[in-house]
Amino acid sequence: MVSTLSHIREIERVGMGAVSPRDAPVVQSWLRCLNDYKLDPTIAQEAYIVPELKLREHREQAEELIRIGRSGLETLFNQIAEQNYVLLLSDARGVTVDFMGDPTFDNQLRRAGLYLGSEWSENRAGTCAVGACLVSGEPVIIHQDDHFDTSHIGLTCTAAPIFDTLGSLTAVLDISQLRSPTAKASQQLALHLVASTTRRIELANLMTRTRNDWVLRLARSPEFLDVDPDAAIALDGSGRITGMTHGGFGALARAMDLGGLSTRDVLGQSISQVFDIDVDDLPRFMRGRPNGERLLRARNGLVLFASAIAPAVNLRSPATPEPRVPRALRDLSRGDAAMERMLARAAKLAAKNIPILIQGETGSGKEYLARAIHDGCGGEGNFVAVNCAAVPEHLIESELFGYTPGAFTGASQKGKRGLIEEANGGTLFLDEIGDMPLALQSRLLRVLSENEVQPVGALKARPVRLRVLSASHRDLAELVKEGRFRQDLYYRLNAATLALPALREREDLGWLIDQLLSRIEKENGEIYRIDKAARAALSGYDWPGNLRELSNALRVAAALSEGGLIDLDCLPEHLFAESTTDTSQDDDDLRQALRNCGNNVSALARRLGVDRSTIHRRLKRLN
Template identity: 70%
Template sequence: MSARSHVEEIARVAMGARSRRDAPVVRSWLRCINDYRLDPAAAQEAYIVPETILKEHREQAEELIRIGRSGLERLFGHVAEQNYVLLLSDARGVTVDFMGDPTFDNQLRRAGLYLGSEWSESRAGTCAVGACIVSGEPVVIHQDDHFDTSHIGLTCTAAPIFDTLGDLTAVLDISQLRSPTAKASQHLALHLVSTTARRIELANLMARARNDWVLRLARSPDFLDVDPDCAVALDGAGRVTGMTHGGLRALSGFLGLDGPSTGTLVGQPISRFLDLEVDDLPRLMRGRPDGERVVRTRGGFALFASAIAPPASFRGVPQRRPAVPRALRELSFGDPAMDAVAQRAAKLAARDIPILIQGETGTGKEVLARAIHDSRPNPGRFVAVNCAAIPEQLVESELFGYAPGAFTGAAARGKPGLIELADGGTLFLDEIGDMPLLLQSRLLRVLAEGEVTPVGGGRAKPVRFRLVSASHRGIEAMVAAGRFREDLWYRLAAATLKLPPLRARTDFQGLVDHLLERIGRETGETPRLGPGVRMALAAHRWPGNVRELVNVLKVAAALCDDGTITLGDLPEGLAATATPPEPVGDTLALLAAAGGNVSELARRLGVDRSTVHRRLRRERGDA
C-alpha cells in the first residue's frame, strides 16, 4: 500500500467508514486522530530517548529486567533465525531491554527496534507496544496496520506483562523489519510472546512472594507446574497477596465472578473462593499423586492444584506469623494497620491480659472486642456495657447488681450485676472514659480482689472474667487532668490496641464489598453499586467511620430499585462528592495515598487505569 492510500484509508475510518481492519487497529487509529491529534500524513521517524532518560527508565525496571531475562533469552532463541527483534518496554512505552542481530544495528535503530526507543501510542501512533499499553491485551500490528507511514514495513506482535497487583508494568514485543505479507503468519509469534509474558508474570510472582505460599491451579495436571492457568500468592493467614494476571482471568471464569480487578481480590481469604484453608496447603505440594492434589471452587468446580511453600518453611510447614483466628481475620481486607491489630489481638486473645481498645467513634471497637472474645477456646458469655449510655445514678446497680431491698423500687429478689453475669466470660466496658470517679474506685477493687459486692449487700461474690475496655477519649490526658484514676488506667491498659479511622484504611473497597455481601445475607439479595457510587463513597471523609458506612449502605440498599444502588440512593452530602474536578498536579500525591496502586487510585477517581497513567505522565513531564 502506498503512503497516500494509507492516509486516505485512515481518513475514511475517521469519518466513520467501515474497515476490514481488526477492531484493535481501528480503535487505535481513532485514538490517534481524536485523542492524540496525530496527522497520518506527517511521518515521524522513530524516537530514541536520550541516554540519561533511558538510564532512569532502566533503573526503574531493573528488577523486572533481571527476573524476565531468562524468559527473554529463551524466546529470542526460538525466533532469532526468523530475523525477529525482541523488545521489552516499560509501562510508558520505552524499550528497556533489547535483543537483535547486531549486524543490523543501524537499520534497527532507524526503525525504532532498538534499546531506548519509545513506542507509546501518543508519540508513535498505532503500534503493537502502544496499543497493548492502552488495551492491556495481546495484539498484532502488521505492516500498514501502523498509523505512521514510516512504520508500515514492520510487523510487530506484543503482549502485556502485569504485576502481582494487576497493574500493567511492561510490554513484551517481537518485531521484524520486513515481514511476510499475510498477517495470519504472526499467529505463532502471538502465541510465543503471550506464553513468555505469562511465564515472566509467574517468575515475578515467585520472586515477590518470598515469605508467602504460591498456589498454582490448572484444569489439567499436565501443565500445572509448567504453565498453570492461575497462580496466587497467599500469606500465612490464607489471604491473597498477589496473583498473575492470567490467574485473575482464570479465577473469574472458574468462580463466575463478573469482571473483578486484582485489587478487589487482594486481601481476601482464599477460602472465600475455594474450599481450602491455609492449613490444607501442605497436602497440595509436589510429590503427592495428582489425584490427591485437587481443590474445588465454592461452586463445585474441580481444579488441579500445586502448592509451593515459602523458602523459609521447614519440612513443608511454613514459618509464618501466628495463625489469626477467623473472627479476627475477617476484620481486615488487606489494610496493613488492621492486619497488625488482628495479629496483635490474636497473640493476646488466649491470655487473661486486660486490653484497652482505642479509636474514633464508629471504628468498630465493640466488633474487635467480640472478635477477641470469639477467638478464645471456651469464651463463655460476652457482656457489653456502654458506660456513656447508662444514667449515672443507675451505673452502680447495673454493674455491681443489688441485694433484695437495697433501695426503693429494688426487685424483691435482688438482681445480679453485669460484672457477675460476665463470670467465666468477657466483660466489655465501652466508653470507659465516661465512668464516674466513684465507680472507678469500686471497679478497681473488683479487679484487684477478683470479687464483686452487690449494692446493699454485705457478702462478696468471687468473679473471674476477661476484661476488655474501650474509649474514643485520650485516657492518658484524662489521668493527667485528674479525671481518671491512674491506678485504674494501669489495670485496664496492660495491652492497648488502636483502631485506625476509616479514612486512613487502604482496604476501603474490600470493606464495602464485604458489607454489601453481609446486607445480602440479611435481605436475600446482595445490592450492586451503580456508576459513580463507589467513587462517591471513597471520596467521603466518614466522620462516623465504619458505623456510618454500614448505615449508609443499609439505607441505600433499602431505597434502591432492582438491586442497584445509585447516587440518588445516597445521602445528599455523599452524592455531591461523586463528580469532583479533575485533579491538577496532585495525581502523584493521590497515588501515594492509594499505596502506589494504580488500580486502587482508578477506582477512587472513577476512571480507568489508562487515564491515571496519562495524568501521571503529564505531571512527570513525560508527555
C-alpha cells in the same frame, strides 16, 4: 491485494492526519514508524536474519522459556500446521528464538522473515505483529496491508505477549501465513489460539518458578479450573502476592474493577486486599472438594472458582518474620498505616492479661476491636459487652454485679447472675466507662484488685478471673481532674491504651465500604454494586458518626437500590448537605501553608504535627 503505490499513499495520508478505517493498533504503529523511527514507506526492507553467533546468544538467554513453553508450542503448531501457518517465538528484542514450520517452504519462509533468527522489532521491520505486540503489550493481528513495509503486505501475522511472573514482557508468540484470505476477520480464531497458548505458557512458567509458594488458580467456570484456568497467582507464606500470570490476570482484573491498576501494582499486596480470603483459608481450596464449591469472592463482589496448590517446600514465613497478628485483628484493616501499627500493638497485648483502655470517637469501632482482642487471645470464655451509658443508673449495679433472691423491691425471686460473673473466664468489655456513676466505680475497683465480685444482697464475694477491656470517647484523664472519675480506677483500667483513628482519617475507607456492604449482602441475600459517583461521594464525606454512620448509610442505599446498583440517588441526603462556605477559608489556609513549605507535604505534616496521609487526603478532596 492492494498495489504498492496505493499502500504507500495511504500511509502518507495517515501521517498527514487523515482519518483511517484501520484498527487503532495499526494506525498507532504506522505513526510510530513515520515519526519515531523515521522509516520511509517507499523504501522496502528485506527481512533481517541476525548472524549465527548473535542468534546463539539470544537463544541461550531464552533457553529456559523455550524449554518451559515447548509443550504448548508443539500443541499449538499441531493445531495450525495444516493451514500452512508457521510459528515464531520471539524474545523481548523481537528476535525469533524458536521456530516451527513446514521445511518444504524453508526458502520462501526465510526470504519472508518467517524463520529462526529473524528480527521483527518495529523500528527495524516497521508495522508487524511481533513489533506492535512488543510496544503495546496486547495481542494483535497485522493482516496483509496493515504492514508498513511493502515487502510484507502479503503476510498475515497474529501475535500475543508472554509476561514473566513479575509483569515484564519477556517474549511474543506469533503465528503467520505467507498467503491467506483477504478478510482480516479470518484471523480471529488464530488470535484466540495464540492468546490461549501464551496463557498456558505463563502458567507453566509460574508453576516452575514458584515451587516454594502457594499457587492459586482462578477461573470463571469450574470445568477447566484444574486443567486450564483463566489465571493464577503465587503467594508467599504470609499471604503476599509474589507473582502471577499477567495476561490472564489482567483480563480478570478488568472484570474485578481493577482496571486502574496494572498487574504489577498488585504484586506485594496481601491476598486479602484483592479477595475475601486470608492465607489461612488456602487449604480449603485444595483438591478434594468439588470444583463447584471452591468459590472465591473478589472485593467488588465478582465470584470466581479457585484451586490452591500447596508449596513443594512449606515455607510459612519470610526470612525476617513479621510479628504474628491474629486474624481477628488483621481483619479490622486493609492497609491503613495507623491501624496497622495499632493492631500490631494490640496483638502483643492480647497475649497478656493486661487491662486495656480503647479510645476513639463514637462509632469508630471500639467494640469491634475489643471483641477482636478477645478472639485473638484464644477466645476462651464469654465476651460480655456492657454499655455503661445505655444502662439506667439505678439498674447498672444489679446488671453488673447481680443480686440474690429478694435483694430489693422488684427483684426476681430467683436472683440474677451479674454480667461480671457471666464474663468469668472470658472478657468483660465496659463501653463508655466514663459514664459509670462514681459509687459504682469503687465497687468495680474492688473487682479488679481482689478478683472477686459480690452480688447485691449477698453476704460473701465470689471469685472471678477475667480480662477487662474498657472504652470511652471522652478524655478520662480530664474527668479525673474534674473529680468525675476515680484516679485509682483510671490507672487500673489504663495499663495500656489503644487509640482508634476516626473513619475520616483512615486510608482503607474503600475496603471498609466493601466489607460493610458484604455483611449487608449476607443479611439480605442480594449482591450490590456501587457506581463510581456514589463511591466518590462516600469517600469524600467526613463521617462524624464513623463506622456506625457508614453502615446505616449503606443499609439505606441498599434498600433504595434498583437491581442491586447503588448510585447517588440511593445515598442519604445528608451526605451532600455539607456547606462548602465553612471550609473554604480552611482550604485556602492549607494551600497557603503548603506553598510556605515549598509544596513539601512531609514538611507541612511536621509543622502541623499530623501524619502525611492526613495532608494527602485533604489535598485529594481539594483536587
